[in-house]
Amino acid sequence: MLTDRRAKVRQVLILTLILNLLVMVLKAGVGFLTGSLSLQADALHSTTDSANNILGLIANRFSSPEPDREHPYGHQKFEALGALGIAVFLGITCFEILKGASERILHGGKPATISGWELTILLLVLAINIFVALYERQVGRQLESPILIADAKHTTSDIWVTIMVLGGLVGLWLGRLWNLPQMQWLDTILAIPVALLVFHSGWEVLQDNIPWLVDKVAIAPESISETVMSVPGVLNCHDIASRGLLGRQVFIEMHLIVDAEDVETAHQITEAVEEQLLKFYSPARISIHVEPPDYQSDRLSF
Known part of the structure; x- marks a missing residue:
C-alpha cells in the first residue's frame, strides 16, 4: 500500500527554505562587502538552494502517489522532474561561476579583502549548511523522497564550496597580515573548483533520476x-x-x-x-x- 508522505516532505522543504535564505543573505552581504568573487559565486550557489526548495514545494504539490483518471500510474514522477530542475539550476550556477572567474583572470579587478568578524559570519553559515544537509538526507531516506535526497546532495556540495571559499578567504586574510600580495589570487583561482563541485553535484542528481523517468528496468x-x-x-x-x-x-x-x-x-x-x-x-x-x-x-x- 502506498503512503502519502507529501505533508512531511513539505515541512522539511519549508524549514530548509528559511535556512537557505538566511545563508544566501549572509554570503551575499559578506561577498559584496569584501569584494570576494568566490564568495559571491557561493552566494549564487546558495540562491539555487532556495530556488530548489521552492521548486521542490511545487513538485511536492503534484506528486501524489495515488492514481486518478488522468494519471492511472500515479504522480510520483513529478518529484523526479523536480529533482531534474535542481540539476538545471546547478548547471546554470556552474556556468555563472566559470564566467565570473574567467573575466577576473582576463581583465583583472579590485582584490578582495576580509576581516576577522566576516570570517566568523562565514563559520556560522557553514554550520547552518551542515545542519541542513544532514537533516534533509536523514529525513529524505526515511521518507524515500527523491526531492529531499537530491536537495541534500546539492546542499552537501554547498558545504564543500563554503569550506573551499572560507579557506581561500583565510589565505587572503593571512596574506594581508604577512604582506603577501600574491595571495590575492586565491579568491579567483578557487572559484574554478567551486564550479566543478557544482557540476558534479548536478551530474549525480541526473544519474539518480533519469533512469526512473525513462523507465529503465527496476528489477532484473x-x-x-x-x-x-x-x-x-x-x-x-x-x-x-x-x-x-x-x-x-x-x-x-x-x-x-x-x-x-x-x-x-x-x-x-x-x-x-x-x-x-x-x-x-x-x-x-x-x-x-x-x-x-x-x-x-x-x-x-x-
Whole structure:
C-alpha cells in the first residue's frame, strides 16, 4: 500500500527554505562587502538552494502517489522532474561561476579583502549548511523522497564550496597580515573548483533520476523469474518487464504458464505469485497474463 508522505516532505522543504535564505543573505552581504568573487559565486550557489526548495514545494504539490483518471500510474514522477530542475539550476550556477572567474583572470579587478568578524559570519553559515544537509538526507531516506535526497546532495556540495571559499578567504586574510600580495589570487583561482563541485553535484542528481523517468528496468528479470518459479503450479514465466523505483513503487508485467486446466485454479496460482512478488518488491503493481500448460516460450524478457 502506498503512503502519502507529501505533508512531511513539505515541512522539511519549508524549514530548509528559511535556512537557505538566511545563508544566501549572509554570503551575499559578506561577498559584496569584501569584494570576494568566490564568495559571491557561493552566494549564487546558495540562491539555487532556495530556488530548489521552492521548486521542490511545487513538485511536492503534484506528486501524489495515488492514481486518478488522468494519471492511472500515479504522480510520483513529478518529484523526479523536480529533482531534474535542481540539476538545471546547478548547471546554470556552474556556468555563472566559470564566467565570473574567467573575466577576473582576463581583465583583472579590485582584490578582495576580509576581516576577522566576516570570517566568523562565514563559520556560522557553514554550520547552518551542515545542519541542513544532514537533516534533509536523514529525513529524505526515511521518507524515500527523491526531492529531499537530491536537495541534500546539492546542499552537501554547498558545504564543500563554503569550506573551499572560507579557506581561500583565510589565505587572503593571512596574506594581508604577512604582506603577501600574491595571495590575492586565491579568491579567483578557487572559484574554478567551486564550479566543478557544482557540476558534479548536478551530474549525480541526473544519474539518480533519469533512469526512473525513462523507465529503465527496476528489477532484473532473472530475479523476478526465480521468485515466481518458487510458487507451486508455475511452469514458466516469460516476457518479464519492470519499471519504477524499487522501494518506492514498481510496476511488474509478465506472461505466466501455469499447471491448471480451469480458470479458478489458474487464478489461485496467479494470486500466490502476486503475494510472493509483493513479499520481496512491495509496493508494486503487478500485471500477469496467464497462458495454458501446453503453451511454450523461452523468452525471459524483452
